[in-house]
Amino acid sequence: MKLSTYNFLTSMAIKGVKVGFPLKLTISKKELVETEFNPTFVERLLPKLDWSAVYGAAQVAELAEDIPAVQPESIVDNEQLLQKLHHLLFEIDVLEGQLECPETGRIFPITDGIPNMLLNEDEV
Amino acid sequence: MWKKYILWFAQEHVDFRISEFESLAKMFGFQFRRVSEQLLKPFWLVEFPNEKTALQYASRSIALRAIFELYSHSNTLPEFHNRLRSHVDTHHKEIARLFSSDVSFKITVETYNKHFSQREKVEKIETMDYLPIEGTVDLKNPQVEWWYIEFWGLDPKEVPPVPDDILFGRLLAQGQRHLIKDLSLKKRKFIGNTSMDAQLSLLMANQAMVREGDLVFDPFVGTGSLLVSAAKFGGYVLGADIDYMMVHAQCRPSRISQRVRERDESIRANLKQYGCADRYMDVLVADFSNPLWHPRLLFDSIITDPPYGIREATEKVETKKSAKEDTRSEDMVHYPSTSHYSLQSLYCDLLEFSAKHLKLGGRLVCWLPFHREDYDEAMLPHHKHLRLVANSEQPLTGNTSRRLLTYEKSSEYSHAEASEPRITHVPTPSEDFRDRYFNNALESRKDRRMRKAELRELGRLEMESRGKIPTDGRAKKCDLNKARFV
Numbered sequence: 001m002k003l004s005t006y007n008f009l010t011s012m013a014i015k016g017v018k019v020g021f022p023l024k025l026t027i028s029k030k031e032l033v034e035t036e037f038n039p040t041f042v043e044r045l046l047p048k049l050d051w052s053a054v055y056g057a058a059q060v061a062e063l064a065e066d067i068p069a070v071q072p073e074s075i076v077d078n079e080q081l082l083q084k085l086h087h088l089l090f091e092i093d094v095l096e097g098q099l100e101c102p103e104t105g106r107i108f109p110i111t112d113g114i115p116n117m118l119l120n121e122d123e124v
Numbered sequence: 125m126w127k128k129y130i131l132w133f134a135q136e137h138v139d140f141r142i143s144e145f146e147s148l149a150k151m152f153g154f155q156f157r158r159v160s161e162q163l164l165k166p167f168w169l170v171e172f173p174n175e176k177t178a179l180q181y182a183s184r185s186i187a188l189r190a191i192f193e194l195y196s197h198s199n200t201l202p203e204f205h206n207r208l209r210s211h212v213d214t215h216h217k218e219i220a221r222l223f224s225s226d227v228s229f230k231i232t233v234e235t236y237n238k239h240f241s242q243r244e245k246v247e248k249i250e251t252m253d254y255l256p257i258e259g260t261v262d263l264k265n266p267q268v269e270w271w272y273i274e275f276w277g278l279d280p281k282e283v284p285p286v287p288d289d290i291l292f293g294r295l296l297a298q299g300q301r302h303l304i305k306d307l308s309l310k311k312r313k314f315i316g317n318t319s320m321d322a323q324l325s326l327l328m329a330n331q332a333m334v335r336e337g338d339l340v341f342d343p344f345v346g347t348g349s350l351l352v353s354a355a356k357f358g359g360y361v362l363g364a365d366i367d368y369m370m371v372h373a374q375c376r377p378s379r380i381s382q383r384v385r386e387r388d389e390s391i392r393a394n395l396k397q398y399g400c401a402d403r404y405m406d407v408l409v410a411d412f413s414n415p416l417w418h419p420r421l422l423f424d425s426i427i428t429d430p431p432y433g434i435r436e437a438t439e440k441v442e443t444k445k446s447a448k449e450d451t452r453s454e455d456m457v458h459y460p461s462t463s464h465y466s467l468q469s470l471y472c473d474l475l476e477f478s479a480k481h482l483k484l485g486g487r488l489v490c491w492l493p494f495h496r497e498d499y500d501e502a503m504l505p506h507h508k509h510l511r512l513v514a515n516s517e518q519p520l521t522g523n524t525s526r527r528l529l530t531y532e533k534s535s536e537y538s539h540a541e542a543s544e545p546r547i548t549h550v551p552t553p554s555e556d557f558r559d560r561y562f563n564n565a566l567e568s569r570k571d572r573r574m575r576k577a578e579l580r581e582l583g584r585l586e587m588e589s590r591g592k593i594p595t596d597g598r599a600k601k602c603d604l605n606k607a608r609f610v
Contacts (some may be wrong), residue, residue: 005362005406008421013414021418035402041337041360048339048421114371117364117410120460121442124414 001097001115003057004089007049009115011101011108014123020101022053023108025060029096031113037086043076045089054088061092128159128194129178130273130293131168132234133187134301137327138164141187143514143530144330151333152180166236167275167291169194179297184357186326188299192271197291201251204290209254222294223255228262231270232295238276238283248272252292269295300326306398307352313397314389316347316370317378318436320429324518324528325353328427331514331530332489334359338424339405343412343477346370346436348391350427355395355403359424363391363407364416366439366462371409383608413440413465413473422483430470432493432526433558440465467493467557471505475531479509482533487513493526493557509535524561 011020051071058067066084075081099108099115108117133141142163149156154177159169172178175193182191196208212219221227231252233245240248249272259268275289307322309315320328328350334340336358342350345363347370355361369375373389395404410416431438439462471492478488488510494503496519504512504527514530562569580598587593 001406001408005408008418009408009416010418013411013416038337038402044337045339050418050420112372114406115408116368117408117416118366118368118460119411119414119441124411124441 001094001110001113002090003054003061003092003094004045004049005115006057006094006099007053007089009099009117011099011103011106013117013119014101014104014106017101017103020103022050022056022102024100024102025057025094025097026100027060027094027097029094030061031093031095033091033093035086035090037083039079039082039086042082042086042089046075054085058088061088063088126157126171126173127175128169128171129296130192130194130197130271130291131170132189132192132273133166133168134189135166135278137187137323137516137518139516139518140327140528143516143528144185144187144327145181147331147333147514147530148181148184151184151330151335152177154180165275165278167273167289169197175296182297182299184330185299186301186303186323186330189301190271190298191296192291192293193296195292195294197289199289200286201290204292205251205254208252208292212255222268223257223259225258225260227259227267228265229257229259229268229270230261230263230266231272233272233274235274235287236276237278237280238274238287248274271295303353303356307356309349312349312352313393314347314373314385314391315349315378316375318429318431319347319349319378321349322353325350326356328489328528329353329357329359331528332425332427332487334425334427339422341423341426341481342428343426343474344428344430345391345407346429347373348394348407350429351391351404352394352398352400354425354427355400356398358403360403360405361395362405362423364410364412365407366409366411366441368409368459371407380604380608411441412470412477417481419480421481422486423481424483424486426478426482426486426488426490428474428489429491430467430474432467433464434493434561437462438465438467438470438558439463468505475505475507475510478531479507479533479537484533484536486533488529488531488533490529491526492529493520493524495557495560496523496525499525504529507531509533509537524557 006023006025009023011017011023014020055064055067055069058064067088072078072081075085093113094110095113097110099110100106106123108115110116155173156177157171159171160167178191182188195211196204198204198207231249233240233248252272271293273291274287275291276287277284303326304323307326309319309321312319332340332354334354334357338359340351340354340359340361342348342361342363345351345365348363351361351363365371367375373385373391375385377383377385391407392401392404395401441460442463474488474490482488492504504515506512510531511534512529513532514528516528517525518528519525
């Protein structure tokens with residue numbers, strides 16, 4: 001799972017959960033996947049992202065010094081930051097780990113890089 | 125300057141070429157004037173404002189074989205030659221360089237629906253000896269390619285005495301049909317029972333107007349066959365599926381020659397195979413009937429082939445009310461049981477999801493199966509915020525077929541009006557596709573099996589009476605199947 005996808009996922013399907021975001025991420029095994037830097041795609045993705053979750057992911061991935069805690073006003077002109085965002089969001093692949101619902105503590109495992117978001121019968 | 129062009133289409137999925145043309149026109153934002161009225165013919169005459177437009181269209185079209193700049197066309201030979209002569213005269217200035225002595229050329233003769241020998245073709249070329257071509261012939265790498273085309277109708281049983289249309293033009297560009305072969309399922313790393321063939325999945329990506337840097341989602345991803353074509357056209361792709369084994373590429377192989385899945389099979393490996401590994405965002409295991417995505421997430425397009433319940437089960441996670449008896453102990457891994465996810469509630473969810481998660485003007489492209497006898501446009505699902513822009517049919521079996529539906533998000537979704545019904549024309553429960561397919565077909569599966577067995581038996585007796593020893597093809601096939609599980 002890439003950290004961009006992490007930014008999109010919620011646990012709101014669980015009965016009684018209102019927001020279910022951001023999930024608590026734990027990484028036990030990760031891999032670096034080099035991908036081509038595409039500044040326009042990062043720019044187009046920005047409005048879809050929640051910055052606090054971007055920063056949260058950076059902390060878990062031990063890249064917190066690269067990403068400001070508060071979203072800077074103009075990112076588009078800041079090529080360096082765009083590159084760092086690209087690295088954080090697309091080049092880190094979480095192979096093993098888990099996502100935890102912030103409200104119920106329900107754990108969604110990540111195996112072989114694929115998160116399993118299925119719920120049990122009594123949770124939906 | 126507006127000019128006429130010949131569009132030469134492959135005579136396959138005829139219904140789809142019209143919607144593809146319109147989608148690409150919208151995607152590139154180009155203007156056109158259609159000259160031909162018969163859209164089912166493989167040759168269209170279209171006017172484009174400039175050559176760039178023609179090339180743009182050819183750079184994406186899957187239905188198009190090639191595009192030519194039109195020099196002359198007519199339904200009678202004398203008129204055709206007159207027009208060609210006068211075209212060459214009046215456009216002398218601009219085409220002089222194409223005819224000049226240092227430009228090598230080739231003339232191809234294409235006759236549709238009628239065969240001619242090489243000699244007859246050469247004779248046809250010689251009827252145009254008035255063309256002031258001075259260059260040398262180069263059959264392998266010509267600098268200019270001229271095409272002489274005769275169209276002898278569409279019905280091979282009733283070929284008309286004279287051609288319906290005679291056309292002459294200069295080849296501008298080929299369409300993108302080579303991609304069909306490049307992305308062929310035959311050589312793809314990871315495929316399954318329901319992988320979409322390359323041609324249709326490329327057409328779907330065109331319907332969805334996938335552009336460089338788009339975010340594309342498939343909620344019923346399966347083996348990711350739709351993601352491949354979307355990624356090939358520059359989209360960044362994301363997928364989800366309820367089937368854990370499928371997403372992890374550990375399901376039973378569908379190739380008869382393959383016994384177990386290889387370790388490196390995956391959707392990501394498919395994208396890598398075609399050089400678009402960078403376009404892979406993620407795939408995940410999720411149940412489409414439950415909300416998962418952050419409300420802020422907007423996709424540029426959603427391309428999907430939902431399960432119809434025939435080859436792939438329609439399922440969603442069960443709720444507690446209907447859950448089967450629980451036999452697991454605390455320490456066991458639990459796989460939630462699933463229940464039938466009816467096609468109509470699946471489509472309601474799909475339309476509602478698309479209305480929420482598409483950008484304005486973004487497209488949903490999906491298949492809807494139905495029984496041909498009761499198709500009526502009124503049975504197509506509608507949504508307040510989605511406009512149906514294209515609808516093309518692909519026949520499947522004698523009495524079933526499926527339609528490729530393209531919806532465009534036409535207005536902003538607001539959560540305030542949630543109480544209002546947004547979906548209209550939902551197919552009624554009696555129209556359950558799977559049920560009718562298996563139980564109410566023209567001939568039940570059991571009848572068919574018995575009839576076939578009787579026929580085989582008859583054939584066998586016939587052969588024996590003629591003194592031949594039958595080879596049992598069916599038994600052979602069964603043995604081959606058994607061998608897979610040894």
